Amino acid sequence: MITQQPVDVLLVEDDAFDAELIIREIKKHGVINNLVHLRDGEEALNFIFPEQETPERTKRVLPKLILLDIKMPKVNGFEVLERIKMDDQLRKIPIVILTSSKESPDISRGYALGANSYIVKPVSFDKFSATIKELGFYWLLVNQTESQYR
Amino acid sequence: MERNFTKKPIYFFSERLPLGAVAVTLALSLLVIAGWIWRIDFLLRIYPGQVSMKFNSALGLLFAAAATWLLATGAHNGRRRLIAYWLVLFMCLIGAVTLWEYISGSDVGIDELVVTDTSFERLIHPGGRMSLLAAVQFVVLGTCLFCWNRCATAIYQFTCLSLIGFISSLMLVGVNFINDAPHMLKMALHLSLGFILLSMATWYLQPALHDRVRFERRLYTGFGSVLLLVIVIAVYTSFNNRERIKQSFWIKHTSEVILALSEFIGSATDLKDSAHFFSGNDHGQLASPAAGTALSQLQKIKTLTIDNVLQQKRVDSLLNLLHPQKGIPFGRERAKQVLDISERMAAVENNLLLKRQEDNEKSIVSSNRIFFVFIVFACVLLTGLFVAVRYNYLAREKSEEKFKALLESAPDAKVITDERGIIQLVNLQTEQMFGYKREELVGKPVETLMPEGIGVRDADHRLDFIHESPMREMGSGLELNARRKNNSMFPVEISLAPIRTEEGLWVSASIRDIEERKKAQTRIASLAKIIDNTSEAVFSSNEFFKIMSWNKAAEDLFGFTEKEAMGKPVVNLIRPQVGENERKHIRTELHKAGFWKGEITYLRKDGAPLYLSVSNTVTRDPQGRVDGYISVCMDYSHRKKLEEQLRAANTELEAFTYSVSHDLRAPIRAIIGFTNILETEYTGQLDGEARRLTGIIKTNTERMGNLIDDLLGFTRTSRQNIIRSNISMTAMVNELATAFHQGYPKVAWEIHDMPETKADLTMIRQVWMNLIGNAVKYSSRRPDAKIEIGGATTGFEHVYYIRDNGVGFNPAYQSKLFQVFQRLHSQEEFEGTGVGLAIVEKIVSKHGGRVWAESDGHTGAIFYFSLPINEEKTNI
Incomplete structure (x- = not known):
């Protein structure tokens, strides 16, 4: 789902069902216009750091928010997070870790690498739904970002 | 110090001196025998006019000296001894036979058996027969030699040998110069000398006997000799005086005769002068009173010289001349004859007087000399005795002082007994050890203290003890039981040492209370047993890391037997797999702290590695220097796996x-x-x-x-570390109660003040949340739900409780209460996963505390948990 439109949210999630549920919830609340879903870290890196400097991509399309899962095949969420936060330009993008893991080492590692938020996906649907709604609402509408004024 | 007592005493007469004396005697006797063979008079009597040493005496002396030499140099040798005894037997035989001759007055021919005595004594003494004294002395000396080194005969030998020496000395200095002494008593000068030398040598060559004759006895012998000497002097003086009286009588008598004679000569001279007046008388009678006077004077002379036959004859011829004779007138001629005879008589008497006076003077000089010699002898003897007594007294006083100081300063209790085992001296330590006073012990048998005795009672045993084992030292194993005054028994160790005292041979017993040591030994023995039976390998090494001990577990663990391990360097035997730096580090640690604990890999005998948990300890000598190491190794391989x-x-x-x-x-x-x-x-x-x-x-x-979330939470709790901080339990519980109160407004809360604690805030919060949650859950159905929370400190821990009046639980299942996923109520009754209380138990036990609960099954439940006060360091 690569588009030329400005991307609001970049969702990096290997679990298709989780991704579907997230996308459904996001769309349901109508906060987000354009959401790009990538299935693993590799895809995410390719999307963010294109190999070829194509004319279309010289002007980088920066997402307003990245929702990042940790446990993914090939390249995991931490690696993606690390790469992004090492890039001077990209580090400004808020990154929310959205994961199943409640393990404290994961949480502390996420924050240490510069994650802006760490959210555990609730099992209960109601809670899940509420979480996603609040998430989109907060990061895209409440939170003031630099890019909006550029 | 005690060792000094055991040394062979150093005698003034060493062995060489008496042996030299024996050799001199031997040479002397040989010379005399030679003198008899070649008739050299000097060799036989030394001093002219003295009695000669008879051939038999020389032979006896030779046998005696030879026997003494053999016995002194090789009494252990049976052959030598036998030869010596044969020689002694011959000597005794010579003496005994001679003695028999004296007693019976017969002559059995022994005196001139070998050589004929041609000396002048033959006139008054049987030729070649030795002195009576010599014969007796040979027999007595023989009996002494037969008893060579027999301690039981010590006193007999001492007496006999002293007497021989004394009498011989007496002979040497005195009696031989008394001409009037009976000839059979007289001994030759060199025979006396030989006897003196031999008797002294025989005594001093038997040092074993010396201890047996106490100083007192020697003193008695000395005084006895002096007494004997005094008696001899007295007898001699009385004998001498009688002689003197007799002589003075004769001198007086002779003087009387001379006086009478001179008177008679005066009368006779008168008669001669008046002779021519009578010549005319036909009758030729001496009718004058002068003649009568001369006659009566002559008569008196006759009675005076009744003992002298020659003078009597002269008196008779004078009488004849003076008597009136018919036909022959008493004329000038006869008067001249009378004068001649009487003058001759006077001359004879004068000579006699002169001779007697001379004899008397000689005798006085001689007896004076003998008297003087005897007195000097007695004086020397007495002085010697006095010096000996004085010296002995001083020495004893000094040694007693030293001895007492030594005794009192000795660390052990010392008991000194005489040879019969009677206590003579004890020291302060003995009083303290046994609880007796000194006065109570002295004079009592040693069995009072040591019921079994100290093993020196028997005389023979004692001698063995003195000569064969000169001293029983501490630690040599004489352990006995001792009895205190209060009859309690205790084990002691005794060391014995002989003490030569003037009262004889005493025994000094050092007594050491070994009750404590015995206990320590038992303890050591049991420790050794423990070490031997422990499952840990224990071995010790000296300061050079050479193995000094090796227990059974070590044998099993390392595969080396004790025999193989002993003395080997640790590094070569079990090859610790430790680098040089680490080894240095371990050694430094060990020396600094005295111990080191850690893990070391060693190699078994077969080369297999052993992961051991090792605890090394340093041992130090009394000066504090490291003198060894003790290693305790636990097989870590299994644990490691x-x-x-x-x-x-x-x-x-x-x-x-x-x-x-x-x-x-x-x-x-x-x-x-x-x-x-x-x-x-x-x-x-x-x-x-x-x-x-x-x-x-x-x-x-x-x-x-x-369920999954709770399970993950539970495992997370297990893995979490405790981070302690001060927690106000009252505040925490109040805060939580407020939070719960919003959900369950009907519940009544009663929260008491609780002790503060130091624990992990998050975890303890979790504990209270779970407990309060439980209490609320199970009591909320009641309209009068009430939750009471409190706590108190009991000694070493804080105990907190939460009481509810809910449904409670069946006490039969109490044990399952805190197990994971264990529920005592159905999901329909009360929701839950069964993890909450398991988490509580986990957290509390991680803090070192306990959790428990009480319920009767229907009127609610109380849950308790405790947190130890001194567990602040537990950070698992």
């Missing part, structure tokens, strides 16, 4: 937990999520039953999610 397994299991568990939290939750979420989508987006197509079913799916899936 277990630890590795545990680590692997933990890693696995972590991986499992990780994947559960990620992967297990995702499908659950998907089920719930999509069921929800189904419910919301396909509402029309689902009937009531379908909705109920989707509801069941959702409920169960959600429960599964909760």
Whole structure:
């Protein structure tokens, strides 16, 4: 789902069902216009750091928010997070870790690498739904970002 | 110090001196024998006019000296001894036979058996017969030699030999010069000398006897000799005086005769002058009174010289001349004859007087000389005795003083007994050890203290003890039981030492109370047993790391037997796999702290590695220098394997937990999520039953999610470290109660003040949350629900409780209360996963505390948990 439109949210999630549920919830609340879903870290890196400097991509399309899962095949969420936060330009993008893991080492590692938020996906649907709604609402509408004024 | 007592005493007469004397005697006797063979008079009597040494005496002396020499130089040698005894027998025989001759007055021919005595004594003494004294002395000396080195005969020998020496000395200095002494008593000068030398040598060559003759006895012998000497002097003086009286009588008598004669000569001269007046007388009678006077004077002379035959004859011829004779007138001629005869008589008497006076003077000089010699002899003897007594007294006083100081300063109790085992001296330590006063012990048998005795009572045993084992030292194993005054027994160790005292041979017993040591020994023995039976390998090494001990467990562990291990360097034997730097580090640590604990890999005998938990300790000598090491090794291999397994299991568990939290939750979420989508987006197509079913799916899936979450929470608790901080329990509980109160407003709370504690804030909060949650859950159905929370400090721990009046639990299942996923109520009754209380138990036990609960099954429950006060360091 690569588009030329400005991307609001970049969702990096290997679990298709989780991704579907997230996308459904996001769309349901109508906060987000354009959401790009990538299935693993590799895809995410390719999307963010294109190999070829194509004319279309010289002007980088920066997402307003990245929702990042940790446990993914090939390249995991931490690696993606690390790469992004090492890039001077990209580090400004808020990154929310959205994961199943409640393990404290994961949480502390996420924050240490510069994650802006760490959210555990609730099992209960109601809670899940509420979480996603609040998430989109907060990061895209409440939170003031630099890019909006550029 | 005690050792000095055991040394052979140093005698003034060493062995060489008496042996020299024996040799001199031997040479002397040989010379005399030679003198007899070649008739050299000087060799026989030394001093002219003295008696000669007879051939038999020389032979006896030769045998005696030879026997003494043999006995002194080789009494242990049976052959030598036998030869010596034969020689002594011959000597005795010579003496005895001579003695028999004296007693019986017969002559059995022994005197001139070999050589004929041609000396002048033959006139008054049987030729070649030795002195009576010599014969007796040979027999007596023989008996002494037969008893060579026999301690029981010490006193006899001492007396006999002293007498021989004394009498011989007497002979040497005195009696031989007394001409009037009976010839049979007289001994030759060199025979006396020989006897003196031999008797002294015989005594001093038997040092074993010396201790047996006390100083007192020697003193008695000395005084006895002086007494004997005095008696001899007295007898001699009386004998001498009688002689003197007799001589003075004769001198007086002779003077009387001379006086009478001179008177007679006066009368006779008168008669001669008046002779021519009578010449005319036909009758020729001496009718004058002068003649009568001369006659009566002559008569008197006759009675005076009755003892002298020649003078009597002269008196008779004078009488004849003076008597009136018929036909022969007393004329000038006869008067001249009378004068001549009487003058001759006077001359004879004068000569006699002169001779007697001379004899008397000679005798006085001689007796004076003898008297003087005897007195000097007696004086010397007395002075010697006095000096000996004085010296002995001083020495004894000094040694007694020293001895007493030594005795009192001795660390051990000392008991000194005489040879009969009677206590003579004790020291302060003895009084303290046994509880007796000194006065109570002295004079009592040693059995008072030592019921078994000290093993020196028997005389022979004692001699063995003195000569063969000169001293029993401490630690040489004489352990006995001693009895205190209060009759309590205690073990002692005794060392014995002989003490030569003037009263004889005493025994000094050093007594050491070894009760404590015995106990220590028992303790050491049991420790040794423990070390030998312990499952840990224990070995010790000296300061050079050479193995000094090796227990059974070490044998089993390392595969080396004790024999193989002893004395080997540790590094070569069990080859610790430790680098040079680490070894240095361990050694420094050991010397600094005195011990080192750690893990070292050693190699077994077969080369297999042994992972050992080693505890090394330094041992030090009394000066504080390191003198060895003790290593206790626990086989760590097994533990190491277990630890590795545990680590692997933990890693696995972590991986499992990780994947559960990620992967297990995702499908659950998907089920719930999509069921929800189904419910919301396909509402029309689902009937009531379908909705109920989707509801069941959702409920169960959600429960599964909760179970997984709780389980993960529980395992997380297990792995979490405790970070302690001060917690105000009262504040924490109040805060939580307020939070719960919003959910359950009907519950009445009663919260008491509780002791503060130092623990992990998050964890303790979790504990209270779970406990309060439980209490609320199980009591909230009651309209009068009440929860009481409190705590108190009891000695070493804080105990907190929470009481509710809910449904409680069946006490039969109390043990299952805190187990994971264990529920005492059904899901329908009360919701729950059964993890809450398990987490409580886990947290509290991680803090070192305990959790327990009480309930009668219907009127609520009380849950307790305790936190130890001194467990602040537990950070598992």
